[in-house]
Every structure is written in structure tokens, then in C-alpha cells.
Amino acid sequence: MQVKGSMIIDYVRLVRANKDRNWDDYLEDADWEIIKNRVLPSSWYPYESCRRIGLAVFKEIAQSDHATTKIFGRFVGRNLIEIYAHILHENDPVTSIETLCGMNRAFSDGDMGIELLDKGDNHVKIRFAAPEEDNREFMEAFCSQIVGIYEELVDQAGGNNVTSSSELIGKRCDFFINWE
Numbered sequence: 001m002q003v004k005g006s007m008i009i010d011y012v013r014l015v016r017a018n019k020d021r022n023w024d025d026y027l028e029d030a031d032w033e034i035i036k037n038r039v040l041p042s043s044w045y046p047y048e049s050c051r052r053i054g055l056a057v058f059k060e061i062a063q064s065d066h067a068t069t070k071i072f073g074r075f076v077g078r079n080l081i082e083i084y085a086h087i088l089h090e091n092d093p094v095t096s097i098e099t100l101c102g103m104n105r106a107f108s109d110g111d112m113g114i115e116l117l118d119k120g121d122n123h124v125k126i127r128f129a130a131p132e133e134d135n136r137e138f139m140e141a142f143c144s145q146i147v148g149i150y151e152e153l154v155d156q157a158g159g160n161n162v163t164s165s166s167e168l169i170g171k172r173c174d175f176f177i178n179w180e
Helices: 011-017 029-036 047-060 067-083 095-100 135-158
Strands: 001-002 044-046 114-120 125-130 163-169 172-178
Touching: 001 047, 011 029, 011 067, 029 047, 029 095, 044 135, 047 125, 047 135, 067 135, 095 114, 095 125, 095 135, 125 135, 135 172
Parallel strands: none
Antiparallel strands: 001 044, 114 125, 125 172, 163 172
16 A cells, blocks of 8 residues: 655654654665655655654654644644645534545545544544554554544634544544534
């Protein structure tokens, strides 16, 4: 499976900006080739590299802290909204979330497994089902980031007092976002 550069560009920027970290514990030669070259949001990159680079950032930058990872997700969300402006529907968080969930195929050439399970005027339930090879640590980190992305989207779409929670069950993560 491959992912669009928009999925890894922020990871790559963090690695480049923090050369003093012990990245070699996590990254392979193929990952370094991506990091050393220009990453284009619309180009395709190996999912395995995205997973390794993302986990390295989680360990080295976030220090395995999920709250920090959620904040990073908000930053990624701002960047996604800038790149894909059509996902933001002013004063309509639910439609904004539906649009982003519907773009699943725009971010990977396989099924990233993001689906909207439930929605209401001020809440959604979204499921992320990982490819089989993903481990629990990566799943927990990635789910924290996804929650941050959707929180940012809800904020920018006019939702107030956004709260969230998530539940990791095997190879899937259900997350719940509420707002006023």
C-alpha cells in the first residue's frame, strides 16, 4: 500500500528539524531516501515508510505521549485543511467530517479503513481499521493523531468546546468527537 505525501510531509519536516535525535533506531535506508528528498503532497510513498517515520516521531519527538500526539494531529489537521480546502464546510462540522472521511482513497491506494459510523448534530463516531501488519503501539499513536486532526476540523468548522475519546480494540480504533 502507498500513501500520499500529505500523510508524511509533517513527519519528514520534524525529522529534518531534529537531526540530533536517534532516528536510526527506527528508520531504514528507504525511509532516509524519502526524508532526504523533496516530499510532494500529491506524490505516492510506501505506507511502511509512513508507519516507521510516524512511529519514530512519536517516540523521539512526542516521547510516546498521546496528548502531545493529539496536539500534533491538530497541526496536521490545519495543514490538511490548507492543502484540501474543500473539506472545510463553515458552520457545519458534520459535513466537514463526512468530506474528510470520504477522502480515504485520496490519501492511500489501499483501504486505510476510516469510516464514519454514527453522526448527530454535535457528535460523530469514526472507526479506523488498520492494515494487518500494524502493531498496537503504532495504532495507539496514529489514533491519537487522527483524533487531533478531526478535533481541529470540528473547531475550524464552527464546533465549540470540542471533546474526544477513543477506544482501541485489536486492529481497530473507534473514536468519538463531541462539540457544542
